[in-house]
Amino acid sequence: MYAPTRGDRVFGYGPDAEWLLTKSFKTCTVVFEREPRLTTRMILDGIATKAGTFGYAPMFEKMGRCRLFKWQEPERIVAQRVSVFKGYDIRALFLADETNEGAGAVTFHLVVDVCYALRDDLANALNFRELVERFGSAALKEVRQIQRDLIPTGINTEVSRERLAKDIVPFVKELGSFALPCNIQAKVLSDPVRIVVGAQDESLW
Numbered sequence: 001m002y003a004p005t006r007g008d009r010v011f012g013y014g015p016d017a018e019w020l021l022t023k024s025f026k027t028c029t030v031v032f033e034r035e036p037r038l039t040t041r042m043i044l045d046g047i048a049t050k051a052g053t054f055g056y057a058p059m060f061e062k063m064g065r066c067r068l069f070k071w072q073e074p075e076r077i078v079a080q081r082v083s084v085f086k087g088y089d090i091r092a093l094f095l096a097d098e099t100n101e102g103a104g105a106v107t108f109h110l111v112v113d114v115c116y117a118l119r120d121d122l123a124n125a126l127n128f129r130e131l132v133e134r135f136g137s138a139a140l141k142e143v144r145q146i147q148r149d150l151i152p153t154g155i156n157t158e159v160s161r162e163r164l165a166k167d168i169v170p171f172v173k174e175l176g177s178f179a180l181p182c183n184i185q186a187k188v189l190s191d192p193v194r195i196v197v198g199a200q201d202e203s204l205w
Helices: 017-023 036-052 128-135 137-146 159-175
Strands: 057-061 065-069 075-077 082-097 105-120 177-179 185-187
Touching: 036 057, 036 065, 036 082, 036 105, 036 159, 036 177, 075 137, 082 137, 082 159, 105 137, 105 159, 128 137
Parallel strands: none
Antiparallel strands: 057 065, 065 082, 075 082, 082 105, 177 185
């Protein structure tokens, strides 16, 4: 079920949706462009399901966001005591074209970034501060090398371009077509556009 922000309805969908008819829900026809927040959520659900066939596990967050990790494929550092997991931060959004030519047409977009998670040998989450306090600054250097932030000669000034070419584009191409929870097929176009998304990054200190 999903209740769009600032909406007055709760939507139920998926393989067990008929059960909701016994709970005072009613069947309705939804036009994607008229319920864009619902649509972006279904896009995330569909992508998470498709990525699950590749071994990714989803972590849904607020504001139309989902992180996907392969928990079974860590890179281990600090004598096998710390695991580094590479994943993808997925955000679905919609844009309305308010120009005369667009006449309010709504298009749906996917924001994909590479993200990482750290776990100790007891599977407890670590942030950078905890990593340095417990395992030393050398551990942080190893993590940043895995993230491609550092190369043997110093800071990698091409890290964004490398992540796009080596991680993001192949992942999006692998997604290809996927099914929304309402059994409608959707497709992610693999022509990327680089953008800057405002966010509060985790501080080292």
